[in-house]
Structure formats: C-alpha cells, structure tokens
Amino acid sequence: xxxxxxxxxxxxxxxxxxxxxxxxxxxxxxxxxxxxxxxxxxxxxxxxxxxxxxxxxxxxxxxxxxxxxxxxxxxxxxxxxxxxxxxxxxxxxxxxxxxxxxxxxxxxxxxxxxxxxxxxxxxxxxxxxxxxxxxxxxxxxxxxxxxxxxxxxxxxxxxxxxxxxxxxxxxxxxxxxxxxxxxxxxxxxxxxxxxxxxxxxxxxxxxxxxxxxxxxxxxxxxxxxxxxxxxxxxxxxxxxxxxxxxxxxxxxxxxxxxxxxxxxxxxxxxxxxxxxxxxxxxxxxxxxxxxxxxxxxxxxxxxxxxxxxxxxxxxxxxxxxxx
Amino acid sequence: xxxxxxxxxxxxxxxxxxxxxxxxxxxxxxxxxxxxxxxxxxxxxxxxxxxxxxxxxxxxxxxxxxxxxxxxxxxxxxxxxxxxxxxxxxxxxxxxxxxxxxxxxxxxxxxxxxxxxxxxxxxxxxxxxxxxxxxxxxxxxxxxxxxxxxxxxxxxxxxxxxxxxxxxxxxxxxxxxxxxxxxxxxxxxxxxxxxxxxxxxxxxxxxxxxxxxxxxxxxxxxxxxxxxxxxxxxxxxxxxxxxxxxxxxxxxxxxx
Numbered sequence: 092x093x094x095x096x097x098x099x100x101x102x103x104x105x106x107x108x109x110x111x112x113x114x115x116x117x118x119x120x121x122x123x124x125x126x127x128x129x130x131x132x133x134x135x136x137x138x139x140x141x142x143x144x145x146x147x148x149x150x151x152x153x154x155x156x157x158x159x160x161x162x163x164x165x166x167x168x169x170x171x172x173x174x175x176x177x178x179x180x181x182x183x184x185x186x187x188x189x190x191x192x193x194x195x196x197x198x199x200x201x202x203x204x205x206x207x208x209x210x211x212x213x214x215x216x217x218x219x220x221x222x223x224x225x226x227x228x229x230x231x232x233x234x235x236x237x238x239x240x241x242x243x244x245x246x247x248x249x250x251x252x253x254x255x256x257x258x259x260x261x262x263x264x265x266x267x268x269x270x271x272x273x274x275x276x277x278x279x280x281x282x283x284x285x286x287x288x289x290x291x292x293x294x295x296x297x298x299x300x301x302x303x304x305x306x307x308x309x310x311x312x313x314x315x316x317x318x319x320x321x322x323x324x325x326x327x328x329x330x331x332x333x334x335x336x337x338x339x340x341x342x343x344x345x346x347x348x349x350x351x352x353x354x355x356x357x358x359x360x361x362x363x364x365x366x367x368x369x370x371x372x373x374x375x376x377x378x379x380x381x382x383x384x385x386x387x388x389x390x391x392x393x394x395x396x397x398x399x400x401x402x403x404x405x406x407x408x409x410x411x412x413x414x
Numbered sequence: 415x416x417x418x419x420x421x422x423x424x425x426x427x428x429x430x431x432x433x434x435x436x437x438x439x440x441x442x443x444x445x446x447x448x449x450x451x452x453x454x455x456x457x458x459x460x461x462x463x464x465x466x467x468x469x470x471x472x473x474x475x476x477x478x479x480x481x482x483x484x485x486x487x488x489x490x491x492x493x494x495x496x497x498x499x500x501x502x503x504x505x506x507x508x509x510x511x512x513x514x515x516x517x518x519x520x521x522x523x524x525x526x527x528x529x530x531x532x533x534x535x536x537x538x539x540x541x542x543x544x545x546x547x548x549x550x551x552x553x554x555x556x557x558x559x560x561x562x563x564x565x566x567x568x569x570x571x572x573x574x575x576x577x578x579x580x581x582x583x584x585x586x587x588x589x590x591x592x593x594x595x596x597x598x599x600x601x602x603x604x605x606x607x608x609x610x611x612x613x614x615x616x617x618x619x620x621x622x623x624x625x626x627x628x629x630x631x632x633x634x635x636x637x638x639x640x641x642x643x644x645x646x647x648x649x650x651x652x653x654x655x656x657x658x659x660x661x662x663x664x665x666x667x668x669x670x
Contacts, residue, residue, distance in 0.1 A: 104665055154500055156663045177506040188497030191428075193435040198428065205424045206505035206512065208417065250501075 092166055094258055094289035095128035095151060099160035102146050120146040122313040123160065128291055128306075133284045135300040135307035136293040139410055143313040144293040145184075148262050151291070152182045164258055178208075181251035181259040185266035189247060192236040196227055196246050199235060200253065207254035221249040225279060241272025248279055259283055261292045265299060277303060297403035311410040321402055328372065328400040328408050331356060334380055336369045337393030348386040354379050359407045366393060372404060418511055425515030426522070433523045443523075447530040448538075450476050455539040457597065470532065470541045471627060472596035475620055477527025478559055479590055482520050482566035487583030489516060490573040499574070500667050509658055510567075510651045513574070517566030521559045528555070546629030550636075554626045557636055558619025561643030565615055568646040575657040577666045595620055615642035 102121040107113045121143040128134040138144050149155040151162055153173040161168065167175040191199050197218065204214045222228040225245035235243065244264060251259060261280060265273040280303055283290050294300055300307050301321045308318040317324055341360075349371060350358045356372040373379050384392060433439055454473035458465040493499040502512050535541035545551045573580055592598060593607055594616040600608060611617045618639035625632035661667050 149500075152504055154504055154662060154667055155665055156659070174506050177504060182501070182504050184497070186497075188495075189501055190496070191432055191498065192496075193432055194428075198431065202424065202428045203501070203505070205421050206502070206507045208506065211420070 093127040094130045094132070095162070095164050095291060097147070097151065097160070097162045098125050100124045100147060100150055100157050100162055101159040102150060102155060103158045120313055121150070124310065124313070124315055126308050126315060126318060128289055130289055131284060131287055132305045133290040133292060133303055135304035136291065136310055137295065137297070137300050137307055137406060138310035139295060142310045142410070144310055145262055147310070148260050148291065148293055152180055152260050153177055178254070179256055179258055181254070181256040183247045183251035183259065183261050183264055185244065185263035187240060187243060190235045190243060193234060195232050195234055196222070197231040199246065200250060203250050204253050209254055217253060221252055225249045226275065239272070241268045241276070244268055244272070244276060245279070248276070256288070258289045261290060263293055263295070265294070265296065297401070297406050301402045309406060309409045316409050324405045325400065325402050328405045330375050331372050331400050331404070332375045332377065333398050333400050333404050334371045334373065334383065335396045335398060336371065336383065336387070337395070338367050338369060338387065339365060339391040339393065341367050341369070341387065341390045345387050345390050349383055352379070352382065352386055357407055370404065370407070372400065372408060418508070421507055421511045422515050425512060426519050429516050429519035430522055433519060439523070443526055443530065446477055446480060447527050447534050450474070450531045451534040451539065454535065454597065455541065466541055467543060468624065469597055470535045470543055471624055472620060473535070474528040474531040475558065475616065475623065476591055476596050477531055478521055478524030478562050479616055480587055481524030481527060482517060482562050483569065483583045483587045483590065486517050486520055486566040486570050487573050487580030489520065490570055491580040494577070494668060497668065503658060503667055510654045513570050513654070514564070514567045514647065517570050518560060518563035520566060521563035524562070525555070525559055543627065545627045547626045547632070550626035550632050551623065554619065554622040554632050554636055557640055558616065558623060561615035561619050561639045564643035564646045568650045571650045571654050571657050575661050575666070590614065590616060613642070615639050615646070618642065
C-alpha cells in the first residue's frame with residue numbers, strides 16, 4: 092500500500108467579479124492530478140507559482156475538499172476519514188505565517204502538542220528533542236516575532252513533527268530563507284526520510300528537488316506533465332544542449348529574436364546581480380552560438396558557455412515557461 | 415474527558431497569555447473603561463444614586479461583551495491572516511474544543527475591562543458600587559463572563575465559515591448593549607424586543623450581577639444565564655463540523 096495516493100484530483104475555486112453586476116467566475120486550479128508516494132519515499136511536487144501545488148497539498152491534508160477525484164493517506168480517505176488522516180500527518184508551510192508571534196517558540200510548541208494529543212508526560216522530552224533537531228535549543232523562550240525567517244521555518248518543522256507523524260507534507264519550506272539557512276533546512280528534511288518518514292515536498296527550486304527527492308512530479312496549470320526520478324526527468328532533455336549567454340541590459344526585442352530563431356527549443360532568463368543570463372536550449376549537435384550572438388545585436392555580452400542540460404533545464408522544457 | 419478538559423484549560427491559558435501581550439489591546443483596555451464609565455456618568459448624573467449604580471454596573475459588563483463580540487471576529491480574522499486558522503483546523507483535536515477557549519479567553523480579558531470601568535467610575539466620578547451579597551456577586555460575574563464567551567463561540571463558528579463574518583461581530587456590539595439592558599432598563603423597550611433580550615445570556619447575567627449587588631435573588635437569573643450559555647455551546651458543537659466542512663468545500667480557511 093502506498094503512503095499517499097491521489098486519484099484524478101480536481102479542485103475548482105468559485106469567485107465573483109464586478110461591483111454592481113456580480114459575475115461568478117470558476118477557476119480550475121487542479122485538473123485531474125494522480126500520483127502515488129511509497130512508504131518512506133521523499134516525493135517532490137515541482138511547479139511554477141500558481142501551478143496547483145499548494146491546492147493539491149491542501150486537499151491531501153484535509154484543508155480543502157476535492158471538487159472531484161479521491162485521495163488517501165495511509166489508507167484513510169482525506170474527506171471521509173479526515174480526523175484519522177490528521178492524526179498521522181504533519182504539515183509545514185513556508186513563509187512567515189502560521190505562528191503565534193507574540194509568544195515564545197516554547198509556548199507555540201506546547202499549544203500544538205496539546206492540539207495533537209501528545210501525552211503530557213512526553214511533551215517536555217519531545218519538545219526538547221525537536222528544538223535540538225532544528226537547532227533552536229537555547230532560543231525557545233524568545234518571542235517568535237524576534238526570529239529570523241530561517242528560525243521561524245525551523246520552528247515550523249518542529250511544530251509539524253511534534254506528534255511524530257509517519258507522513259510529512261512540506262509546502263515550499265525553504266522559500267525566502269537565506270542560502271545557509273536553506274542548506275540547514277534541507278539537511279533536516281533529508282534526516283526525515285532517514286528516520287523512516289514519508290515526505291511530500293513542494294518546491295520550485297530545482298537544485299533542492301534534485302538534491303532531496305527520490306521521485307518527483309512536475310505540475311503546471313493544474314496538471315502533472317512528467318513524473319519519475321531526477322534522472323528520468325533529466326533524460327527528457329538529454330538530447331539537448333544549453334548555451335549560456337551572459338548579457339548586460341538585454342532588451343525584450345533581442346530576447347524575442349533569440350526565442351524565434353530556428354533550432355531554439357526554449358529560452359529562460361536568470362537575473363544575476365547586474366547581468367541577465369540567457370539559457371538557450373537547442374537539439375544537441377546544433378551550432379547556434381555565433382548566430383545567437385548576432386541576433387543579440389548591440390547588447391553587451393559577457394561569458395558564453397555551452398553545457399549539458401540539468402534538471403532545471405528539464406523543468407523549463409516541461410513547464411514551457413520562458414522566465 | 416480529561417483530555418478535553420486539559421485542551422480547554424491549556425487553550426484558554428494560551429490565548430489569555432497571547433491577548434495580554436498585545437500593546438494595542440492594552441491601550442484599548444485603558445481607553446474603553448474610561449469611555450464606558452464616562453457614558454454611564456453623563457447619562458445618569460441627573461438621576462438618583464440608584465440609577466447611577468444601575469448604569470455603572472451595566473457599563474462594566476459592556477467591556478466584557480465588547481471584548482468578545484468585536485475581538486472574537488477580529489481574532490478569527492487575524493488567525494486567518496496569520497495562517498494559524500488552517501493549522502488549528504488541520505489538527506486532529508475536536509475543533510469546538512479548540513475554538514471555545516479562544517472566545518472564553520477574550521471574555522476573560524473583558525473582565526479586566528469590567529474591573530477598571532468600576533475603578534474609573536469611582537476615581538473620576540465618585541460612583542460607589544456597594545455589593546450586598548459578595549459570594550453571589552463573585553459567582554454571577556464569572557458565570558456571565560463564561561456565558562458571554564459561549565455566545566462568542568457560537569458567533570466564532572460562523573466567523574470560520576464566512577470570511578467576512580467578522581463584520582457581524584462589530585455590528586452586534588451596540589444592539590446587544592441596548593437590548594440586554596446594560597444601560598437602559600428592558601421595560602423601556604417595545605414588547606417585541608423582549609423575547610430577543612430573553613434569548614441572550616448577557617441579559618440574565620446582567621440581572622444576576624445587579625440582583626446580587628443589591629441584595630436580591632440572583633439565583634434564577636444565574637441559572638438561566640448558565641443554561642443559555644450551555645445551549646449556545648451545544649448549538650455551536652452541533653454545527654461546527656458542518657460549518658467546517660462547508661469552509662473546506664468553499665476554500666475560506668485562508669485568504670489565498
């Protein structure tokens with residue numbers, strides 16, 4: 092039996108627009124998502140903002156009822172057996188929200204320990220263990236409002252693990268955390284599967300997914316477009332080459348000329364301080380460098396390199412996003 | 415049973431602690447009693463001592479209701495903004511046991527407002543509240559606070575279901591002051607208002623407080639007040655799961 096099973100999950104949001112003439116609008120955030128996560132696996136759900144990752148996770152943790160389709164966690168249906176599911180899962184989301192800021196980390200953890208029915212006799216030991224695990228031991232009596240984002244995120248993880256759940260859902264846990272803090276968080280996440288837990292992680296950081304996940308699914312516009320191990324996904328672009336062109340002040344017209352050039356499969360732009368690095372994908376063996384430099388016209392060019400495709404390139408190819 | 419009692423107790427303590435850490439609430443705690451005591455004094459200064467006594471006790475309970483009606487809505491909306499409402503719902507604990515201590519904690523904070531209203535009235539306007547039956551008075555006050563907290567719980571259940579229902583709390587603040595007889599005797603209202611007043615626990619709690627202070631018979635009022643509080647709780651518990659399910663179906667537990 093899989094730890095997590097999603098079958099044709101669909102979720103539609105109903106909103107309305109207009110002030111005097113209200114008009115109902117339906118937005119389909121998730122359109123028939125299906126996947127399975129094996130016991131003890133770290134499964135990644137990758138996708139750009141608005142792809143449907145958080146909506147999918149919220150259906151699995153019982154916060155949203157699916158419009159259609161079904162899902163179960165450890166054999167319990169997320170709609171019918173919501174309370175049984177809640178007892179067995181931990182939920183951690185990214186960002187500053189989700190904590191009682193005026194109170195200390197210890198107060199927060201004690202309160203959630205009560206909500207998750209951690210036996211009173213075990214609470215002190217369990218909280219001490221988790222504070223040690225996430226590196227907040229010694230800071231637990233400080234008010235959360237004084238914590239850095241990384242510390243808050245680690246506190247979130249401690250809160251999500253209070254009742255020692257076998258399944259943990261992590262929704263973009265490293266978002267907005269500085270590189271050193273994010274590395275520590277990734278180490279903590281990796282330790283969860285070492286402890287035998289099943290983890291579903293959503294992220295849009297490819298290196299994070301590559302580093303942590305046993306398997307992953309790429310979701311875009313509410314649909315899963317690829318699923319497999321990081322190696323499987325990289326294989327999607329194995330027949331391609333990536334040309335990296337460092338530019339300074341490249342304009343939209345020049346990028347569009349590059350995008351329209353024959354032999355170019357996709358273009359993405361990465362901002363690096365003053366520079367904009369174009370990642371141009373093309374079929375392997377195609378020599379495009381000189382032609383692309385010509386299309387960039389008077390744009391100031393820095394370093395140019397040709398490299399093998401990475402997971403991020405596979406992701407860009409899959410989501411068809413030219414960012 | 416022990417687990418439920420512990421969750422209620424710990425939840426109450428946690429939320430009282432959090433509410434007392436707010437400097438904004440602290441300022442309101444000073445300004446509101448001053449305002450309530452001033453209103454009571456100016457309304458009844460032309461009357462006799464009994465009228466002033468009537469109004470000062472009513473003004474003191476106004477703070478308890480204000481803390482519960484407006485603050486319950488605002489607090490639930492704050493939980494929604496801060497993303498903690500989703501975490502409370504995602505916990506396996508019975509949601510009624512999670513929500514009830516929140517509103518009772520608010521009513522408890524209102525207790526401070528009650529005491530300080532009486533103190534302001536005494537210091538600034540020389541209104542002396544003489545209590546005949548201290549024991550019954552000390553029973554009536556917490557019973558009224560808890561019953562108001564239970565009414566707040568019933569409101570809070572709707573605040574969870576409807577994203578904009580926090581405005582309802584603000585809307586109810588002044589009518590309840592009026593129709594529960596905090597400042598104006600119920601006999602002055604049209605007959606059709608009275609059944610509404612009788613259905614509200616603060617009406618009976620207020621009468622119990624006044625009766626015990628004046629040496630009357632507060633026990634019947636006290637029992638009705640507690641009974642209504644329990645009825646609100648029973649209704650809230652009965653509908654909370656249905657409302658939560660509707661909130662999950664309509665995706666109103668968070669702002670995004």
